[in-house]
Amino acid sequence: MIQKYRQQFNEEFSKEKYQLTQDKIRDNAGIEAGFRLSESPIFLSKDFKNKLDDACETIVAQIKKIPEEVFAKAIPENCKVPNDNAKPHFLAIDFGICKNEAGEIVPQLIELQAFPTLYAFQEEYEGVISEVYPFLQDLRNSMPKPQYIQFLKDVIVGEENPENVILLEIYPEKQKTAVDFALTEKYLGIKTVCLTKVKKQGKKLFYENEGKLIPIHRIYNRVIFDEIDNIPDLVTEFDFREDVEVKWITHPNWFFKISKYILPLLEHDSVPKSYFVPDFPATEDLKNFVLKPLFSFAGSGVNLDPTQETIDAIEDKENFILQRKVHYEPLFLDTNGEYSKAEIRMLFLWKEEDATPTLMDNLVRMTKVAMVNVDFNKKDAIWIGSSIGFFEK
Structure with missing residues (x-):
């Protein structure tokens, strides 16, 4: 959408630089990304950014006004977890990049979730692609890396010793997002632990490290709770529904409370x-x-x-x-003369003491097919997959 940046990127692009980007991420994380990276970022105008900001601010304000009894109805009875938090620590808001009837490029809300996404990976990716294409450094969105990591640490680790904080997932080594887990460990000094490895003694939880049982005080939860029952032969000592002495980051109930469940309750020009x-x-x-x-x-x-x-x-x-259907606009020109569509996820962290969440970064998904999701990109094409958006200064 910003012609000068698109032209410069396409002129500088090469398969070698695309491979270099992937190699640097692999070297920094210790493993390769388990999902396809797009060859290109996208470039968005100030006007579009202002529309995104207005939509996000309005959505957050409306979320804050939703009564707790309405939120409570969102949680299936078999998925209710004790000791809920007053607010979620994470908020991700997804918008399609669309064209309205007046021919304007506008964001349209697709969905939203109070569930963690690729916070560590997107910070690393933004740094790497800005290193491979130096002109992007002047367009970077996020706060300086040390400040970004400290903010992430404040939310996830808090005042705890990182040894007593875990990233919890089911079979984390098999997840496509394992690269984000590895970078989270690197940034925060915490361990990634499989749910099957969590030990329970009374109301306390532990994990094993070098032959010692380490108490778990905080859980950075990456488990989608309602999927647990669909995993065959899963054996665990700990059930989410038990009352245990841990702090959830963020509490599993928020996965249900802020979800497609509240879409009918939201009103804005950018909300279908x-x-x-x-x-x-x-x-x-x-x-x-x-x-x-x-x-x-x-x-x-x-x-x-x-x-x-x-x-x-x-x-x-x-x-x-x-x-209501929205129509993604093919806007992002590749080096073959074809156009990709995209949606952008705005990534927020919400400190418990803050009245509103803080925008940290964004995550873009590019496609040339109907479903804008990395898993649905089956076409042999370029400019598809996971990426990032840069905004006009």
Whole structure:
């Protein structure tokens, strides 16, 4: 969208620089990224950034006004975890980059989540790609790296000894996001621990390190709780629903509370109208809507063209929403003369003492197919995958 930056990047781009970017990330993290990196960042205007900021500020203000009893209804009975936090530590807000009827490029909310994403990886990626393409250094979004890491440490580690803080995941070495876990360990000095390795004694939790049991005081949770029951032969000593003496960063209940569940409650020019399926009005046309399960992750279960037969076949209709379709605009020119579409995730951290969350960075997903998700990029093309957005100064 910023022609001079796009032209400069495309002129400087080479396959060798793309490989160098991946090599540097691998060397810095100790492992390769388990997902496809796009060859290119995207470049966005000040006007678009202002629209993003306005949308995010409005959404946060509306979230803060949602009564706790409304949030409580979002949590399935079998997924309720004790000792909830007053607010989430993480907030990620996803916008499609679209064109409206007036021909303006605008953000359109796709979904939002109070669940951690690639905070460490995006900071590392921004630094690496700015090193490979030095002109990007003047466009960097995030705070200086030492300040960024300290902010991340304040939220995740707090006043604890890093030894007593863990990143919790199920079979972390098998996750596509393992590169982010490795960088989080490097930045914060904490260990990544598999849920199957957590030990429980009374109400206290432990993990083993070099033959010693180490008490766990804080959990940087990367486990999607409602997926646990779908993992065959999973054996654990610790059940999330138990009352244990740990601090959750962030509490698992927030995964449900801030999710597609609250989309029908939000209002803004950048928020497409959404309805719970049982509330879908007869005045709306189904062909203009996308069907989404409330708590799916990474685009799972999304139906881009639902029919009435599809709707009628759903048994738990209260667990689905219909969201007005938005149309991603092909804006991002590659070196083959083709255009990619993209969505941008705004990454916030929310300190407990702060009234509002702090924008840390962004994460971009680029595609040339209908589903803007890294997993759905099957086409043999360039300018697809995970990336970052830089804004006009």
